Amino acid sequence: MGVPAGATRAGPRTWRAGIVAWPIPAPAPIDPVAKFLRHLFVCTNERAPGDARGSCSARGSLEVAAALKEKVHACGLKRIVRVNKAGCLDQCAKGVTLVVYPEAVWYGGVTTADVDELVERHLVRGERVTRLEIPDNEQTGKEPPPGGPVVTKERLEP
Numbered sequence: 001m002g003v004p005a006g007a008t009r010a011g012p013r014t015w016r017a018g019i020v021a022w023p024i025p026a027p028a029p030i031d032p033v034a035k036f037l038r039h040l041f042v043c044t045n046e047r048a049p050g051d052a053r054g055s056c057s058a059r060g061s062l063e064v065a066a067a068l069k070e071k072v073h074a075c076g077l078k079r080i081v082r083v084n085k086a087g088c089l090d091q092c093a094k095g096v097t098l099v100v101y102p103e104a105v106w107y108g109g110v111t112t113a114d115v116d117e118l119v120e121r122h123l124v125r126g127e128r129v130t131r132l133e134i135p136d137n138e139q140t141g142k143e144p145p146p147g148g149p150v151v152t153k154e155r156l157e158p
């Protein structure tokens, strides 16, 4: 009988019920570098021309997302930071909007002229770009539904 794929050479073990099983090797340690350390979600939502809410797409969000991706790669952050296009982030009046996780920092009114500063300061040096930040108390979507759970940043943080 050969050694099954994935089993160690320690040999089979016979359990009380007579079941013979090969020991399962311990999982390989997780390489933290294999995970993205930060995600940027850039709203690229489009609305019909004339819609009173406007849209980030109409304000140039596709160009912002492309410039962010290019800058992230130029700074050597490919596979460390991921720039994703997102649908509406519910901050339409403040577009172009984006959010950076895991810090949950929201930026608004972003243009391609802000991209270098955002990447170099927030993503490389870990500083917030406060002039573009949407303050927590100005964000929409903060009110819980009637009778629903109250979720705050503090409750999400360990």
Ligand code: FES
Residues within 6 Å of the ligand: 043, 044, 045, 046, 054, 055, 056, 057, 087, 088, 089, 090, 091, 092, 093, 095, 097
């Ligand atoms: S359209 Fe961009 S946040 Fe709503």
